Amino acid sequence: MTHDAAVLKAAEIASRVLAPSAGQNDKAGRFSTDAIEALGESGLLGLLLPEDFGGSGLSPRTFAVVMATLAEADAAVAMVYLMHILGTATIVSARPEAKETLVPILQEIGAGRHLSTLAFSEAGSRSHFWAPVSRAHRNGDGVRISAKKSWVTSAGHAHSYVVSALAPQGTGPTDSTLYLLGADTPGLSVAGPWDGLGLRANASAPIALDDCHVASDFQLTEDSAGFPVMLNIVLPLFCLGTAAVALGLCRAAVAGTVSHLKNAKFEHLGQSLGESLPTLRAQLAAMQIDTDGLSARIDDLVEHLEKPRDTTMLRVLETKAAAGEVAISVTSAAMRVCGGAAFSKHLSIERLFRDAHAGAVMAPTGDVLREFIGKSLLGMPLF
Numbered sequence: 001m002t003h004d005a006a007v008l009k010a011a012e013i014a015s016r017v018l019a020p021s022a023g024q025n026d027k028a029g030r031f032s033t034d035a036i037e038a039l040g041e042s043g044l045l046g047l048l049l050p051e052d053f054g055g056s057g058l059s060p061r062t063f064a065v066v067m068a069t070l071a072e073a074d075a076a077v078a079m080v081y082l083m084h085i086l087g088t089a090t091i092v093s094a095r096p097e098a099k100e101t102l103v104p105i106l107q108e109i110g111a112g113r114h115l116s117t118l119a120f121s122e123a124g125s126r127s128h129f130w131a132p133v134s135r136a137h138r139n140g141d142g143v144r145i146s147a148k149k150s151w152v153t154s155a156g157h158a159h160s161y162v163v164s165a166l167a168p169q170g171t172g173p174t175d176s177t178l179y180l181l182g183a184d185t186p187g188l189s190v191a192g193p194w195d196g197l198g199l200r201a202n203a204s205a206p207i208a209l210d211d212c213h214v215a216s217d218f219q220l221t222e223d224s225a226g227f228p229v230m231l232n233i234v235l236p237l238f239c240l241g242t243a244a245v246a247l248g249l250c251r252a253a254v255a256g257t258v259s260h261l262k263n264a265k266f267e268h269l270g271q272s273l274g275e276s277l278p279t280l281r282a283q284l285a286a287m288q289i290d291t292d293g294l295s296a297r298i299d300d301l302v303e304h305l306e307k308p309r310d311t312t313m314l315r316v317l318e319t320k321a322a323a324g325e326v327a328i329s330v331t332s333a334a335m336r337v338c339g340g341a342a343f344s345k346h347l348s349i350e351r352l353f354r355d356a357h358a359g360a361v362m363a364p365t366g367d368v369l370r371e372f373i374g375k376s377l378l379g380m381p382l383f
């Protein structure tokens with residue numbers, strides 16, 4: 001599949017499958033299996049997966065456009081897709097000893113029949129996902145893990161979970177190892193409901209691991225080598241992906257606002273809202289400027305990822321931090337401009353506004369990113 005074909009497929013699925021059901025799925029808190037099936041059939045679940053496994057082997061540039069396109073129609077589905085892409089990238093980077101066992105799973109992903117996700121955050125270490133409090137305990141040729149994973153997107157719907165735990169002999173808080181657990185692993189269960197403010201249709205529920213056995217060929221990283229994979233493989237794609245979700249939300253907010261300003265009328269004045277009020281036009285303009293600014297930031301990050309340099313990690317952190325703020329600000333402006341019609345849920349703007357608040361609290365949170373950026377500029381260690 002080429003870049004253009006992937007973008008066209010994403011746009012087609014967004015308008016045919018995602019957009020018509022986004023409102024109802026949000027209201028019901030319903031995970032869209034239709035959307036995942038459509039993404040699988042189209043080949044988009046294997047977007048970054050190497051061609052050897054049946055994937056398309058495309059780059060972060062295509063990924064960013066696909067993500068924003070899906071998010072413009074339904075950010076909850078886009079976030080499910082993002083976590084799957086991250087899970088897949090982690091499985092692809094597995095240590096050589098695990099590769100042979102993992103090939104059939106990667107081929108299933110390439111065939112669009114396997115959804116993966118990440119289970120990093122824990123009740124004990126909260127947003128500090130790099131420091132799991134659970135620990136793997138050696139058990140024959142594998143390990144046993146008990147853990148309380150506090151938020152797992154696609155919980156109960158994913159076929160596999162990339163799980164972090166402290167290594168059996170790990171001594172420091174970041175001495176984690178990553179493992180792959182199938183959804184049918186004995187002891188793994190969804191441990192509660194998902195009833196979020198936003199992204200209500202992405203099933204980000206807690207999962208419990210109760211003495212789960214993991215065979216050694218499902219150990220993805222060497223002992224204590226989970227942290228560098230989180231930092232070098234997961235973090236750049238996660239920051240790019242969440243920024244693209246923010247961009248999709250901003251574009252949807254601008255489009256929804258334009259439509260409302262054109263269609264809502266002051267009948268006593270014989271004008272639309274947009275024709276009548278320059279203040280609304282100015283706020284709409286500011287929304288558009290911020291949206292295009294975010295788009296330029298994302299392009300800049302893509303360029304940094306394509307040609308890594310000293311400033312690449314800084315850009316990774318900055319882009320997610322900025323995107324979280326822009327999404328909140330643009331969707332808040334849309335709520336204000338569209339007034340009571342937005343507040344009373346007659347428009348989809350309020351869903352965008354709620355969904356936009358997730359980016360800044362998803363780890364690394366906006367506060368943590370600013371802390372990392374500040375420390376990095378001062379030459380201080382981040383951890």
Ligand SMILES: Cc1cc2nc3c(=O)[nH]c(=O)nc-3n(C[C@H](O)[C@H](O)[C@H](O)COP(=O)(O)OP(=O)(O)OC[C@H]3O[C@@H](n4cnc5c(N)ncnc54)[C@H](O)[C@@H]3O)c2cc1C
Nearest residue numbers: 118119120121126127151152153199204361362363365367
């Ligand atoms: C919709 C959604 C989906 C998610 N999906 C997944 C998933 O698939 N997999 C997964 O592993 N996790 C997932 N998460 C979890 C997410 O990544 C965070 O771990 C979680 O949102 C943190 O919430 P908390 O209340 O534990 O934050 P807390 O850690 O309690 O943070 C509370 C406040 O303290 C601030 N804070 C924390 N540390 C610092 C610091 N060092 N400096 C300054 N301020 C700080 C935070 O910014 C925040 O404002 C998801 C979360 C959401 C909302």
